Amino acid sequence: MTILIISILLLGAGPIVYAWFRDQSTLLTVMDFLVVASITGLIVLEIVPETVSGAGWTVLVMVAIGALVPTVLEHTLHRTDLH
Numbered sequence: 001m002t003i004l005i006i007s008i009l010l011l012g013a014g015p016i017v018y019a020w021f022r023d024q025s026t027l028l029t030v031m032d033f034l035v036v037a038s039i040t041g042l043i044v045l046e047i048v049p050e051t052v053s054g055a056g057w058t059v060l061v062m063v064a065i066g067a068l069v070p071t072v073l074e075h076t077l078h079r080t081d082l083h
Contacts, residue, residue, distance in 0.1 A: 051059045
């Protein structure tokens with residue numbers, strides 16, 4: 001129960017910390033990088049291997065599609081200036 005309470009408090013602290021450091025772009029860039037790296041690590045090291053062991057190697061195709069399609073769409077929309 002203690003971990004749940006701490007998690008909820010830290011989740012609520014995120015916007016407050018962001019507001020305090022809004023003018024320090026370097027710190028926000030580092031924080032953004034850490035968040036992206038953490039989520040990527042979680043997906044690559046925990047979620048994908050567990051899913052592959054449960055559903056088979058075809059999951060890797062779906063992961064590749066899930067990573068590539070949004071990237072291709074973003075680049076396409078950026079080039080055509082439709083966003």
